[in-house]
Amino acid sequence: MAGTHRPVPLATYERLPEAQMRERARAFNALLQRRRSVRAFTDEPVPREIIEDCLRAAGSAPSGANQQPWQFVAVSDAELKRRIREGAESEEREFYAHRATREWLTALAPLGTDAEKPFLTTAPWLIAVFYKAYDVGADGERVKQYYPVDSTGIATGMLIAALHHAGLACLTHTPSPMAFLNEILGRPAGERPFVLLVVGYPAPDATVPDIVRKPLSAIATFR
Ligand code: IYR
Numbered sequence: 265m266a267g268t269h270r271p272v273p274l275a276t277y278e279r280l281p282e283a284q285m286r287e288r289a290r291a292f293n294a295l296l297q298r299r300r301s302v303r304a305f306t307d308e309p310v311p312r313e314i315i316e317d318c319l320r321a322a323g324s325a326p327s328g329a330n331q332q333p334w335q336f337v338a339v340s341d342a343e344l345k346r347r348i349r350e351g352a353e354s355e356e357r358e359f360y361a362h363r364a365t366r367e368w369l370t371a372l373a374p375l376g377t378d379a380e381k382p383f384l385t386t387a388p389w390l391i392a393v394f395y396k397a398y399d400v401g402a403d404g405e406r407v408k409q410y411y412p413v414d415s416t417g418i419a420t421g422m423l424i425a426a427l428h429h430a431g432l433a434c435l436t437h438t439p440s441p442m443a444f445l446n447e448i449l450g451r452p453a454g455e456r457p458f459v460l461l462v463v464g465y466p467a468p469d470a471t472v473p474d475i476v477r478k479p480l481s482a483i484a485t486f487r
Pocket of ligand 1 (some may be wrong): 305356359372377378379439
């Protein structure tokens with residue numbers, strides 16, 4: 265039977281001195297606090313190798329039954345980006361004009377977003393993240409996936425952290441619905457669009473909404 269439990273020693277864990285743990289925890293938080301969602305990018309190219317390492321980091325995420333139920337499609341081709349922008353803006357026009365509730369538009373107002381998505385053709389990379397609602401086995405049979413959405417969310421969080429750590433800016437963009445991504449990128453029906461990450465360098469004049477993060481006391485309790 266494939267996948268029988270066959271443990272190997274935990275060779276990768278490194279126990280650190282406490283002082284170093286404190287310093288690394290502090291520094292990692294400081295690094296992530298500097299991350300902002302960016303909506304204005306330059307067209308400056310980003311080396312593919314950097315994107316590849318960030319995707320390897322994302323692929324290290326834990327997943328249900330270790331199925332790694334994700335697929336990342338990294339797009340730098342100008343024509344594909346143009347078609348993705350066309351698909352996204354067409355959905356977004358529907359969203360802002362009809363689909364969004366008044367309540368949703370009110371929640372979005374502080375972000376200043378609208379249906380125009382020029383960054384989809386300006387930024388050097390778009391990373392379309394898909395989760396596998398089901399996988400397809402060697403004989404074409406459907407293979408059930410466990411927690412695919414949750415697992416892909418974890419991997420995407422790690423990808424965003426890796427991109428930021430590498431010195432890149434990104435935007436988690438979620439045009440809805442995103443089925444156009446399957447068609448444009450030629451992905452099978454079992455793969456469902458999860459998020460579209462826009463990746464590159466911020467435009468020199470990029471601005472961000474003046475929003476704040478909840479303090480620890482509002483997001484965590486110790487008992
Ligand atoms: N997908 C739309 C609307 C939007 C929705 C949420 I939730 C956001 O946090 C931001 C935007 C858009 O990208 O404009």
